[in-house]
Amino acid sequence: MADTGNSDAFVAFERVQKSYDGETLVVKDLNLSMPKGEFLTMLGPSGSGKTTCLMMLAGFETATHGEIKLNGKPINNIPPHKRGIGMVFQNYALFPHMTVAENLSFPLEVRKIGKSDREAKIKRALDMVQMGDFGGRRPAQLSGGQQQRIALARALVFEPELVLMDEPLGALDKQLREHMQFEITNLAHELGITVVYVTHDQTEALTMSDRVAVFDDGKIQQLAEPDVLYESPDNSFVAQFIGENNTLEGTIKEIKDGLALVELDDGEVIDAKPVNVNKPGERTLISIRPERVEVGTERLGPDAHTLKAEVAEFIYMGDVFRTRLKVAGKDDFIIKTRNSADQRRLQPGEQVEIGWLPEDCRALDAV
């Protein structure tokens, strides 16, 4: 599931554990390795241990057990200021008593870089985030988005190879956030830096990252590329956490030729792809993405199992239609259909037949 120690990895967590109180583990046996230049996002609900991992990497928390390696060398005992890792904080942490230029100059001064070099680097960093004219301002005179850019410039100005970002866009409004997501990814790829990005926003994680590590309960639930994560979640937590998801509860009847026959709780039987279920009789949670549900049987195989459903609600959302159905005794089954010219709008109360390709329907562990 997760990578184990890899000598080529730029950043590696090896069997890392963390406990604050000596009674519970906040991070449980974390193994993770990432190559140079990767944009990796740690995604998870609050309290899942993702920020703790980031802080251990930055050096502000010490691992209770295990080893963290940077460029092949263990860094557990190296203090934060010697790690050379750039970091962008949630509230930006721009020094309020310094101007923007002084803020950017700070990491260069402590590295004893000459004045002319410093000025050139500051200018380049500010230009990089399109804030060239703001060097003389104080952080309080800047808007949230501008502060964000400065924080980014400050983390990059001393040319670190690894940059950590702790929910850097959390305080921005939606439009600005989307814009900054785009800018940060572009910048990271242009500069070829390695980024570890922490967020609880799954859209952000999916759009920005090369790989996403989904955290829950102190463990990485799944580490994969965004599309894999979305389309082939390894377990029901990931399926639920990433994107919209329909679930149906049932019991495995039979597993044969890579297909599982699942008997739903109301007695109906459907096909599903077994993911982490092993034997008949096991309880399972069936997961189907709303956009993969077919209404009618035209596009399904001749022997595909279908379910009867009743339309409960039709919601017009512009580009898509969202229809809520009553299926197998539950009334929160959502389907999404594209608003194309030939698409029929379902009416509430209408009886329809729904089905899906077996590979879109994943039989996961019952929570």
Next chain:
Amino acid sequence: MSKLKSTGQQTADAPTPEDAFHEAATYEDREKGKAPGEKSAGPVLAADGTPLKRSLRRALRVQKMRALMLIAPLLIFVLVTFIAPIADMLFRSVENQIVSNTLPNTVEKLEGWDASQEGAPGEEVFESLYSDLFLASEAKEHTRLGTRLNYEQTGLSSLFRSTGRDVDDIGEDQIDALEDFNEVWEEEGFWFNLMSGGQGAEKDTALVEEQRRRLAALTGDDYDAEIGFAPGAAISDLLPRTARAYTAFALFTVVDDEDVVAEEEPWEAVKVALIRELRAGVDLSGYDGPGAAELRATQDMVADLKPIEFKPAFLASDEDWGTNDIWTTIQMYSPPFTSGYFLNAVDMEKTPQGPEARPETQQIYLMLFERTLFMSLVITGSCILLGYPVAWLLANLPMRTANLLMILVLLPFWTSLLVRTSAWKVMLQQQGVINDVMVWLGIVDDASRLVMINNQFGTIVAMTHILLPFMILPMYSVMQTIPPSYVRAARSLGATNWTSFWRVYFPQSVPGIGAGSILVFILSIGYYITPEIVGGTTGTFISNRIAYHISSSLNWGLAAALGSILLVVVLVLYWAYDKIVGIDNVKLG
């Protein structure tokens, strides 16, 4: 913030229904086809045609009044118990009406006297002094004046007291002769008749009013009571001094002694005035009022008497009256306002040649001011040094530990100031805990125990301890608002622990240091109890001297002047602090 606000349309802090109404109204005006330029010419109008500013003010007035009512109790309290006493103190430091109130005639006569002459002024000044001092000694006010003038020149207090006793005896022989000549001069009824001019005579009420004011100024009491006497216009015209003296006597008899004028024999001063005026050759030929015959007869008699001479009489009572010093002092302190207290407070004195520095042996206050400022600075400095780490710990420890520490910080607040200070006495004295421990450890020899109390060291130690919470609390509340992410950011940017503290954390904690320093410095500059108990002679503050003048020497004027200087020093320092550091940089959290 203010920038953001100025771009908004509303001047009020929050939109209210009235705002919406005004907005709608101005909008309507615009809709009614006004030319675009027309609007900018005049003030913006509300719907009813009044200027918008005025309607807004009116709308906000109720709120303002309500707010004012809420703070009214405190405002009144502060005015009565704080502002008024300070104003009174400032007034007292220059007020000097006691001299002109007690010796009005003397002061007037002295105006023309040239103090650079040798010796005392002439007879006529002494004559005024006699009448002023007689009245003052009757009212027992002469000792107060003596005490007041004694601040400026030692010996004046006893001079006034002894002369006040002797003043009754001046002109004794002549009065005896007068009374021997005719018994009527001992009769209350005759005097009353003579002075009031008899029934239905024209009265000189102006004189009564004048004497009422004079006595009121002298004693500070009210002399408005009805006394059943007014001098006759004729006699007042003829014998003005006698009439004045008798009127004063009459007022005093009724108001202070609560007797009837017609039943009391007049003062010696009245008789002395009569003898003087008769001897001066007043023309009695036109007078036909009561006692005219007796007056004429007496005038002939007194002409043969020895003249009453005041100057020799005063010199006989105390020869100091003949010295130049005394009269110079009296003349210098005659005006109702004086800079004397302030000059005194900065170790100077008034001389006829202008302010001069006192002799070195008498200088004390400048040194005390300097010491007070110096020690307050040292105390503030040691509070910063000791308090900063504690405040840092408070702000950065986990909640539970921080609370415990906070209780320890606040503990001194729950102990009486006196107890804490006395505890330091126990700790620091030569047979005290610290000395004992050091002797026991062999650090100090038993014979040379350290002197740590009743000097500056003791005061600084005890006051640092007492004022420490005032430093820690503002620093703590400022430090609490500094998120840990700043230091983390600094360290992630490559700064060492020290650099991130010094360049990132410390500058942000400066407002707390500023607030604490102002608090501690201003508190310590006026501190009294602790230096009084542990300060000895070298560790006392200016406040101890102020307290001494308030409660022991009773020189309130000087105490007020010292207090005013202290107040000004604090204000100047505050102003300087604002200029250098900026008061905006002071935060209490």
